[in-house]
Amino acid sequence: MQMAAEASSETDLNDLPPPAPAPVTLAEAIAMIDRQFGVEKLLADAGKQVVEPYYRQSVLVYEQFYEKYLSVPGCMHFGLNPDGQFSRDGFYGQARGVRTTIRNMGNVKRVLEVGCGKGLNTIRLAGTHPDISFTGLDLLEEHVHKATARSTDLPNARFVQGTFEPIPKPLRGADLIFGVETLCYAQDLDAVCQGIADSLTPGGRLVIFDCFREDGKGPVSDQMRLATRLLEVGWGVPAGYRSAEEWSAALQRAGLKMNWVHDETQNAMPSVRKLQGFAMRFFGDWKVRMQSRILPDLGRRNAVTAILMPLLFEGQPDGPDATAPGVSYMRLVARKPA
Numbered sequence: 122m123q124m125a126a127e128a129s130s131e132t133d134l135n136d137l138p139p140p141a142p143a144p145v146t147l148a149e150a151i152a153m154i155d156r157q158f159g160v161e162k163l164l165a166d167a168g169k170q171v172v173e174p175y176y177r178q179s180v181l182v183y184e185q186f187y188e189k190y191l192s193v194p195g196c197m198h199f200g201l202n203p204d205g206q207f208s209r210d211g212f213y214g215q216a217r218g219v220r221t222t223i224r225n226m227g228n229v230k231r232v233l234e235v236g237c238g239k240g241l242n243t244i245r246l247a248g249t250h251p252d253i254s255f256t257g258l259d260l261l262e263e264h265v266h267k268a269t270a271r272s273t274d275l276p277n278a279r280f281v282q283g284t285f286e287p288i289p290k291p292l293r294g295a296d297l298i299f300g301v302e303t304l305c306y307a308q309d310l311d312a313v314c315q316g317i318a319d320s321l322t323p324g325g326r327l328v329i330f331d332c333f334r335e336d337g338k339g340p341v342s343d344q345m346r347l348a349t350r351l352l353e354v355g356w357g358v359p360a361g362y363r364s365a366e367e368w369s370a371a372l373q374r375a376g377l378k379m380n381w382v383h384d385e386t387q388n389a390m391p392s393v394r395k396l397q398g399f400a401m402r403f404f405g406d407w408k409v410r411m412q413s414r415i416l417p418d419l420g421r422r423n424a425v426t427a428i429l430m431p432l433l434f435e436g437q438p439d440g441p442d443a444t445a446p447g448v449s450y451m452r453l454v455a456r457k458p459a
């Protein structure tokens with residue numbers, strides 16, 4: 122099973138016709154989005170609770186495109202390529218980061234992954250840590266079924282359906298809790314952080330890989346704020362992204378101590394640029410747009426997030442529309458005092 126989880130597809134983006142050139146500025150990207158989706162129409166959905174319909178309507182996009190052409194089977198997150206070169210191995214970068222924390226901690230017995238999706242990270246880690254018991258928790262029953270089916274040969278991994286808002290009491294007692302691109306969906310930040318703190322054993326760790334609203338890299342333009350809102354609508358993040366500072370403050374209010382906050386944005390750039398190439402096949406080719414009509418609305422909206430990601434991560438250093446980035450990709454590590 123581990124092998125199946127790791128196997129790369131034979132297919133990759135080079136098998137598709139080349140994409141139209143990517144937009145150079147946010148203004149160009151927003152104009153393209155406006156033509157195909159209507160910016161006002163998208164913004165009308167801001168704040169709506171659409172997490173479950175978003176993932177249900179995106180199954181084809183994830184499984185027939187993202188996993189097949191770009192990432193690896195079961196993957197629902199960005200890749201991390203610290204050397205700046207895209208490779209599919211980058212999609213195991215978050216699991217590698219969690220493994221480092223496991224090693225540093227020593228004596229870890231129970232690990233809980235919140236928002237585990239189809240189990241890629243937990244399956245990867247459970248395969249290399251047979252003495253540790255892993256539990257994956259996800260809101261969607263479909264994800265839990267797929268993760269379970271992919272891990273039948275791993276007696277130390279199990280997957281359960283439920284929300285992390287708050288973490289169910291039977292799952293308390295974890296030495297390490299981690300979440301990859303999922304805790305952004307938290308609605309009540311303090312309640313979620315308290316639930317995490319209550320579920321960790323003394324001395325336990327929390328590792329988060331996620332997007333955070335950027336507010337420390339300089340002035341953010343109105344256009345960048347609009348693009349960030351469109352990203353949140355596209356991914357159904359109801360309360361909007363919070364900054365790493367907001368997360369750190371909420372975790373500390375819950376009694377945790379911050380270990381470090383590490384900016385992984387540059388490591389995510391190679392995969393988000395590839396993702397943007399996907400989007401350009403949609404925005405740049407009417408035939409692809411016709412074909413995509415079979416997709417439900419929330420599934421098609423992945424084109425909106427994909428075209429924006431590199432621009433949101435990089436900002437615009439020069440010119441009349443200069444702006445700091447709107448979003449960063451970070452790793453946060455916190456600990457519960459022993």
Ligand SMILES: C[S@@+](CC[C@H](N)C(=O)[O-])C[C@H]1O[C@@H](n2cnc3c(N)ncnc32)[C@H](O)[C@@H]1O
Pocket residue numbers: 172176195196197198235236237238239240241242258259260261264283284285286300301302303306
């Ligand atoms: C972007 S996917 C990431 C999945 C997985 N962590 C990975 O790295 O492949 C986000 C996941 O979070 C789950 N999710 C969203 N809100 C949740 C909640 N309140 N409780 C548990 N899972 C949630 C979704 O169902 C989805 O599987």
